[in-house]
Amino acid sequence: MTHLFIARARWLMLGTALALITPGIALADAVFLKNGDRISGTVEHLDDEVLEITLPYADDATIKIDVSEIVSIETDEEVDIMLEDGTLSKARLERAPEGGVILRRGAGVPQATIPLQQLAYIKPNAEESGVGVDWSGRVTLGVTDTSGNTETRDAYVEAGLKATAKDWRWTTNGRAKYTENSGTQTAGSWLAATRFDWFFVERQYLYGRASIQRDTFSGIDLRWTVGAGYGYKVIESDRTNLELRAGLDHVSTRRVVPPDQDYLAFGWGIDFDHWFVQDRLQFFFGQEGFADPRGDEGMIIRSQTGLRAPIIDDLTANFQVNLDYNSDPGPGFKTTDRTYIVGLGYTF
Numbered sequence: 001m002t003h004l005f006i007a008r009a010r011w012l013m014l015g016t017a018l019a020l021i022t023p024g025i026a027l028a029d030a031v032f033l034k035n036g037d038r039i040s041g042t043v044e045h046l047d048d049e050v051l052e053i054t055l056p057y058a059d060d061a062t063i064k065i066d067v068s069e070i071v072s073i074e075t076d077e078e079v080d081i082m083l084e085d086g087t088l089s090k091a092r093l094e095r096a097p098e099g100g101v102i103l104r105r106g107a108g109v110p111q112a113t114i115p116l117q118q119l120a121y122i123k124p125n126a127e128e129s130g131v132g133v134d135w136s137g138r139v140t141l142g143v144t145d146t147s148g149n150t151e152t153r154d155a156y157v158e159a160g161l162k163a164t165a166k167d168w169r170w171t172t173n174g175r176a177k178y179t180e181n182s183g184t185q186t187a188g189s190w191l192a193a194t195r196f197d198w199f200f201v202e203r204q205y206l207y208g209r210a211s212i213q214r215d216t217f218s219g220i221d222l223r224w225t226v227g228a229g230y231g232y233k234v235i236e237s238d239r240t241n242l243e244l245r246a247g248l249d250h251v252s253t254r255r256v257v258p259p260d261q262d263y264l265a266f267g268w269g270i271d272f273d274h275w276f277v278q279d280r281l282q283f284f285f286g287q288e289g290f291a292d293p294r295g296d297e298g299m300i301i302r303s304q305t306g307l308r309a310p311i312i313d314d315l316t317a318n319f320q321v322n323l324d325y326n327s328d329p330g331p332g333f334k335t336t337d338r339t340y341i342v343g344l345g346y347t348f
Helices: 002-021
Strands: 029-033 038-046 050-055 061-066 070-074 079-083 088-095 101-104 112-114 119-122 134-146 152-164 168-181 184-201 204-215 220-236 240-255 261-277 281-291 299-312 315-326 336-347
Touching (some): 029 050, 070 101, 204 240
Antiparallel strands (some): 029 038, 038 050, 038 119, 050 061, 070 088, 079 119, 088 101, 101 112, 134 152, 152 168, 168 184, 204 220, 281 299, 299 315
């Protein structure tokens, strides 16, 4: 009986060893490079520029590999792929002896060997494939509480949600702040905005946008805007993004102290972000503006400038400055408000 147990144990150990060393039996995805290296992990995404792969043996770090350095790719299970001609399917990828990849698409479907250049995407998102909608969002929170000679409390919250498809994008965001000094509210405001973008060609889109705002401490009982225009993605990459927008907006402001304002304005928007240190420190800047082309009603600018530093997973440390400028705020109010926020952010 003992001899039989030992024999079975030896066969089990031998089988395990063979599984580990036998070519073609993948225990993880693998990327084969021109310099002969093989990188094992989980392939997260491939496009025409980079492949992203997560390394379980390096604390699940995700690295990016230039596609031009890749010879072939293997996956240990079927993944969603998109070919250069737009064909979508599921396939398990195997390394082809002469380079490229072998597509195994299940029973009854003949395997195919294609050059790597014909593989447009692995695990394409909705914007790339045209199927479904991708959702993402961000929440930022900042709070201070001071006691002693002075008793002040400050709270700031900001949230945004974005839906992205192949030909359109919808974003909505809001922010609110509250300041109290010795039990008396000294500042408080809120702003909500939404925008829909329709991409008629790559990187170019038409948009419609609207916003509503209340800030009685700055003289605004209620302000709403609605408008439309043209937008262009000037730069779009993993490291740097820049978008510019321009159009016409209707601006209506009910002031705490009359007179009210109601006019047609030239509107613009800027969105910019850049990783100073990739995945470590990001700079961001956003601005929305409205200007009366006649010059009678003045100019309104809302901007956010700051830095984000990832802490762990989707949690970030944030420092930002919000600037709200109104060239004609009404009697008794200043033109510029600045809010400095140090807080935490969460992306999803």
